Amino acid sequence: MSARRSWWRIVVGVLLTAVMLFPVYWMINVSLTQTADMRKDPPNLFPIDATFEGYQQVFSDQLPFLGTSLIIGLGTVILTVVLSAPAAYSLAKLRPKGGGTLNFILLIAQMIPAVIMAMGFYAIYLNLGLLDSVPGLILADSTIAVPFGVLIFTAFMSGIPNELLQAATIDGAGHWRTFRSVVMPVSRNSIVTVSLFAFLWAWSDFIFANSLDGGGALQPITMGIYRYIGNNNQQWNAIMATAVVASIPAAILLVVAQKYVAAGVTAGAVKD
Amino acid sequence: MSSTQLSSRTTAADPERGAAGPAAPRLRAGTRKAKRRAQWIAWAFLAPVVVYLLVFYAYPLLRNLELSFRDYTVAAFVSGNAQWVGFANYIEVIQSPTFAPALWNTAVFTVVSIIFQFTIGLALAVFFYRHFPLSGTLRALFLVPWLLPLLVSASTWSWMLNSDSGVVNSFLEAVGLPAINWLTSPQWSLIAVLIANIWIGIPFNLVILYSGLQNIPGDVYEAASIDGANGWQRFWRITFPLLRPVSAITILLGLVYTLKVFDIIWIMTRGGPGTASTTFAIWAYQQGFGSTLPAFSPAAAVGNLLIIIAFVFGLIYIRVQRRMDIS
Numbered sequence: 001m002s003a004r005r006s007w008w009r010i011v012v013g014v015l016l017t018a019v020m021l022f023p024v025y026w027m028i029n030v031s032l033t034q035t036a037d038m039r040k041d042p043p044n045l046f047p048i049d050a051t052f053e054g055y056q057q058v059f060s061d062q063l064p065f066l067g068t069s070l071i072i073g074l075g076t077v078i079l080t081v082v083l084s085a086p087a088a089y090s091l092a093k094l095r096p097k098g099g100g101t102l103n104f105i106l107l108i109a110q111m112i113p114a115v116i117m118a119m120g121f122y123a124i125y126l127n128l129g130l131l132d133s134v135p136g137l138i139l140a141d142s143t144i145a146v147p148f149g150v151l152i153f154t155a156f157m158s159g160i161p162n163e164l165l166q167a168a169t170i171d172g173a174g175h176w177r178t179f180r181s182v183v184m185p186v187s188r189n190s191i192v193t194v195s196l197f198a199f200l201w202a203w204s205d206f207i208f209a210n211s212l213d214g215g216g217a218l219q220p221i222t223m224g225i226y227r228y229i230g231n232n233n234q235q236w237n238a239i240m241a242t243a244v245v246a247s248i249p250a251a252i253l254l255v256v257a258q259k260y261v262a263a264g265v266t267a268g269a270v271k272d
Numbered sequence: 273m274s275s276t277q278l279s280s281r282t283t284a285a286d287p288e289r290g291a292a293g294p295a296a297p298r299l300r301a302g303t304r305k306a307k308r309r310a311q312w313i314a315w316a317f318l319a320p321v322v323v324y325l326l327v328f329y330a331y332p333l334l335r336n337l338e339l340s341f342r343d344y345t346v347a348a349f350v351s352g353n354a355q356w357v358g359f360a361n362y363i364e365v366i367q368s369p370t371f372a373p374a375l376w377n378t379a380v381f382t383v384v385s386i387i388f389q390f391t392i393g394l395a396l397a398v399f400f401y402r403h404f405p406l407s408g409t410l411r412a413l414f415l416v417p418w419l420l421p422l423l424v425s426a427s428t429w430s431w432m433l434n435s436d437s438g439v440v441n442s443f444l445e446a447v448g449l450p451a452i453n454w455l456t457s458p459q460w461s462l463i464a465v466l467i468a469n470i471w472i473g474i475p476f477n478l479v480i481l482y483s484g485l486q487n488i489p490g491d492v493y494e495a496a497s498i499d500g501a502n503g504w505q506r507f508w509r510i511t512f513p514l515l516r517p518v519s520a521i522t523i524l525l526g527l528v529y530t531l532k533v534f535d536i537i538w539i540m541t542r543g544g545p546g547t548a549s550t551t552f553a554i555w556a557y558q559q560g561f562g563s564t565l566p567a568f569s570p571a572a573a574v575g576n577l578l579i580i581i582a583f584v585f586g587l588i589y590i591r592v593q594r595r596m597d598i599s
Contacts, residue, residue: 006404006405009399009402009404009407010404010405010406012399013399013400013404013406013407013410014406014410016396016399016410017410017413017414020413020414020416020417020471020474021413021416021417023417023425023428023429023432023471024416024417024420024428026428026431026432026439027424027428030431038437039436039437040437041436041437041442042442042445042446043437043439043442082320083320083321083324084321086317086318086320086321087317087318087320087321089317090314090315090317090318091318094310094313094314094317095310095314096311096314096315096318097311099314099318102318102321102322104590105325106325107586107590108583108586108590109325109329111528111532111582111583111585111586112329112333112579112582113531113532113534113553113575113578113579113582114532114534115532115534115553115556115557115560115575115578116332116333116336116556116572116575116576116578116579117329117332118557118560118561119332119336119339119556119560119568119571119572119575120331120332120333120334120335120336121332122560122561122568123332123335123336123339123344123568124331124332124335139328142328143328143329146321146324150321175313175317179317200419203421204420204421204422204423204424206421206422206423206535206538206539207534207535207557210561211557211560211561214561222421222423225423225424225427226423226539229427229430229539236431239427239431240427240428240431243423243424243427243428246421246423246424247420247421247424250416250419250420250421253419254412254415254416254419258412258415
């Protein structure tokens, strides 16, 4: 009886997942389609005549964009962790006066639409000469991740037993030593979570890239795809191949760090 | 132990306290200085983020506010003397023929997105609540749409919804329905971006509601089963009421996130045709960056209206969450 019920659930579950992931499948399918078959009606449902022309084009056109995105992603990760981890340690363990207000401000900060931040940054960067630059984009992208980082780190560090920190203090460590040598190593999981999300958001960012780096020499991969769409409307296999390549970090993240992903989604919304 | 240098150090050095576990911090005379020192240290750790928030959040927001009260052009940016015009930009924006459709589209886009994301997410969460072989893997795969770069999802949907060569239209034709100009006809373009946005938002709702379901104690269901409640009754009488706080949080966060949506609409339709899929976020961006002759000041005014709407829901969200923490 129960075995039969679980079969029923597996079949429905697989079907639902297949429907949900159809666009992802379609992206891969189109990326492997011959240019000549692109406008075929009805389209080929399976990549029977698979070609890698699209991917060849990605590797000849898009490598610089991918490199830039990698640098921006890593820069954003470092900036986010360096800024948010010490703040979270303080909020979680050192009871600063006004810490509650700061937490409140961080929650509010997450709700500001990126369109508005983009305009503010544009006005500032125009005067500072930071438009079309990689550091400018790293700074802008980090605004998506820093408030989230502080909230995740605070939630995690609140759970570190006080006895552990006191033991470090007995051994003569100051607050900075305690933070560096005890708190940070213990918080490894939350560092992974925050870094993954910071990287993914920076990698996926389009609005800051399009408004703050519209004409730069070094542009991220989202701009690479966007330009493809604008320039050669016909070559959807190349566009979708770029899209597949741009999705690789998300895929790696899901395979390597699935539990961190779910933890990040939930912790961002519901405090346990 | 009356005069101490560092309150935390005495706490640690005192064996009685250590044994007593996390005792409430006692107020003692003479520790005031130590306390002040502790505050200094606490704020030293916070200082980088505070400076960061001031420079990269508060300042752009203020700049944006200033933009909306002056008449800024690119030339005025360079010379730095834009004229103060008070609320003129706001009046211009509200009287613009785009205002009414943009407001309507923002409302429809947000409400419809959330209704579908939440309902489908909840149905899936209930479905996945009972573990079965493969359920963990399938649940992980459901996260994919949420993790993909928005630009990737948006361009994939653009091609799938293409009028002539899109797979969606070829499905429709295969079952005998007429093809639809999803992205180019005024009556369908908002629906097209809605479909893509709902697809992207389902995983988020699924994950949060699933974790909410996990927190409902199992013995409540057992008791209901003993009393003879069927699956439908169990859902409406137990799951739904007990899930209400988590649902409120999910919906409010959804509201705040959906108001911000930009990438999907911009890639798929650019807000068009005409104003058929223009929301506030798109409208602001169109004015600020969409043309060769940027109108930063009206754009900032639209943006600030959007912030006000987002803040209202944001504050409700924080209130609900606080109340959950207390209870």
